[in-house]
Amino acid sequence: MKKLIIVTILAALTVGVLLALRLHGAFAIGVASGLLNLIPFAGIILAAAVPLLAATLQYSTPGPFLTIAGTVVALHLVSANLLIPKFIGSRVNIGPVAATVGMLFWSWIWGAVGLLLAVPLTAFVKLVADCNPSIIHISNLLAETPRPMPRWALRSGVTVRRAFPFLRGHFRVKAKS
Numbered sequence: 001m002k003k004l005i006i007v008t009i010l011a012a013l014t015v016g017v018l019l020a021l022r023l024h025g026a027f028a029i030g031v032a033s034g035l036l037n038l039i040p041f042a043g044i045i046l047a048a049a050v051p052l053l054a055a056t057l058q059y060s061t062p063g064p065f066l067t068i069a070g071t072v073v074a075l076h077l078v079s080a081n082l083l084i085p086k087f088i089g090s091r092v093n094i095g096p097v098a099a100t101v102g103m104l105f106w107s108w109i110w111g112a113v114g115l116l117l118a119v120p121l122t123a124f125v126k127l128v129a130d131c132n133p134s135i136i137h138i139s140n141l142l143a144e145t146p147r148p149m150p151r152w153a154l155r156s157g158v159t160v161r162r163a164f165p166f167l168r169g170h171f172r173v174k175a176k177s
Helices: 003-021 026-036 045-057 062-091 094-112 112-115 118-131 133-142 157-171
Strands: none
Touching: 003 026, 026 045, 045 062, 045 094, 045 133, 062 118, 094 112, 094 118, 094 133, 112 118, 118 133
16 A cells, blocks of 8 residues: 555656656656656666657657656655655564665575565565564564563573473473483
């Protein structure tokens, strides 16, 4: 739902600029540019290419081309650096350092495909760590705001000594003394 709001804002602003330039088909071109702007990495190129190609059929001076390119780049920078992290990044709860390290790691493992899938894969690792209390430390390393450790998950001598009788009685596990 939040991506739909971001796409609507980008498309409306792009349509407004294209209408101000009196570009033929401004509505359809602006909506397409707004949608293409959300594609990771190649979105800015595709979002700029559509209106610039349409402008080549109508304009011969560099003014409209610079206006279109400047608008698309500015909207992309605002959406990629402000809107998307604010609305969507808070749902994933991955810290910026973890996202950067994840991008480096996954691109080292899988190259360009790893770079494209870095944030979702890092979010998946964090989700798995969130679901397993024994590796909550990894979840806290990846999180933007770490969760407090539950008392029973802390490794201390008292917890281990209290666990041995429970394990002996229920699972018939022999502990080394």
